[in-house]
Amino acid sequence: MSSTDMESFLAVYKQIESEIISDIQGLPALSDNVKAQLAEYYSACLPYTVPGGKMTRGLTVIKGVEVLKQRSLTDEEYKDAAILGWQVEWLQAFFLVADDIMDGSITRRGSPCWYRCPNVTQDNAINDALILENMIYQTIRRHFRSHPSYVQLLELFIDTTFQTEVGQHIDTNGTPYSNGRRAKLDLSRFTLDRYQGCVRYKTCYYSFYLSCALALAYCGYDPEGEEGRALYKKAEDVCMILGEYFQIQDDVLDAFAPPEVLGKIGTDIEDAKCSWLVCKALEIANDEQRTILEENYGKHDPVGVQKVKDLYKEMNLEGLFVAYEEERKKTCDELIAKIEPEHFQELFKFLLSKIYKREK
Template identity: 30%
Template sequence: MFAFDALAHSTDLNEKKLHQIQVLAWGVELLQTYYNIGDDIEDNAKTRSGKPCWHQLPGVGLMAINDADLIRSFIYEMVKNNIEEPIACTVQNYLNETYFALNIGQLMDISLTRSNDFDHFTMEYYNLLNYFKSAFYTVKLPILLALSICNLHSKEAYMHVDKVCSDLGILLQMQNDVMDYVDSKSASLKTSSDIQNRKCSWPAVAFLENCNISQRKEFESCYGQSEPEKVERVRRLYKEIDILKIYRQHEQKRYESMMEQIKQLPVDSIPSKEFFVKILNVLQNYTEDISPSKS
């Protein structure tokens, strides 16, 4: 909705267009629901947003897989019944690309979770993983859909969105990962479980880049274990290297990199430089709720 408002011309602001962008906004929400149901099943998660996961509800179980598929199919029906061609085809292509990216990200995530080799816990792998798993559907897809409904989509516009918004999507995932450590009871997250599930999370990757040999040995013996004392030991190891300070340094570097990418865009780029700065400022506020006092 924000992207559409920032991109639309006055001629686009009619009742029909507003209805269509609302349909697409709900489509994005349903896509996230579809993804979350499957993600929770694969992670064996218990709660999300303070409530039982869908597959944990009485009488649901693995029928949640079929429910998720119904949600995905319903997104297609929403687009078919509310968006005309050729825009509908463009929208469906972006949605299909998102599903594909999510599946690649999930495969990378689960494969590394099952691995015993911490040498693959690198920033390069983390960035690639979340380029597919997080950046596409959280930031890129909503902007691409807004471009489509405004008839502004093009290969050049796609390249500009990909260039700037991939880093922004990864940054939001970094923040999410850090919140899993800082505030395990946050209502915005599912049950804190990155440590127990051996996730390639940002704190784990950053720790391995900044720890000493003895700390690494201790980390390797505790990470991916469900015993409360081992989980707590990993959290203390994070605190020993001041993981929040390291996060803020990485966050600042990523913001500076994104601003530099925006400056390098053509003067007449679509979306414009000003558009990307607006998006960056809006989403930057999302990362301001990490407080060292919480840890």
């Protein structure tokens, strides 16, 4: 996307933000002072948590509508597609604010996580995540209530939120707890099979499929009709592969990318996450290497974390990922080339170009 396109996209964000703040200022049965405090707080929260990053999820909706219509969009169509794209970004913001609290993360997009900001408590941030989610439905109702695909758009967000929360449960419960305390680390739970299930639900649907499905829905494709069903299925098939590839990239970057490049401090090792790296390491580890993982994985100890990272390097997991990435690229190219109608391929080529060999 050119800078002009990004500017247009961000201009739509500003309109949505203004509408939401206006809603807050118009809440009944609250004093002017309380409404002013709420408006001030969320005027800081929204631009801090929603825009930022690469915004690929939101821009993909616009790209998808363009691809499906096979022409430049009218101003009204662009605005509609951008509003839907921003709702995907809003969903991302909801998930990230909550996820950072769950993981005890320090930074996000190069700045302190929202819950660590001055004048924001952890309790505030939990509630803010819930409010961010609700704002999605407020905006969809405001702009699409009379649209033929209104119910379908709502259901896509409802279904995707549930799918992602199931994936988050699997992700945060890699190690069982008893009476609020983490039990002894059980490395047998870290398998590639469990990992693939977690990634499908935690990442693939909301990071890839949702944007494509929103474009299809907005353009009038019925998932129950013969043509629509085939297109949604093709989108899902490609997005599941792209999403798994993207998450494995994320796991590798969490361990090896410098924080100043990545925009956050990775904590997968400390948090005992069921990441691709630990699953792959356990798959090929000898007894000595497995002992290192048993003694150091999942501990908030810088020395132990470094021992795990050193082990990953010793096992050449970065090299294995490079080989995997090339294999995934080839698989995606072959799968995309088979998609009909041919113009629909452009959407997935766009997505693949955004993630292939990314560094953050």
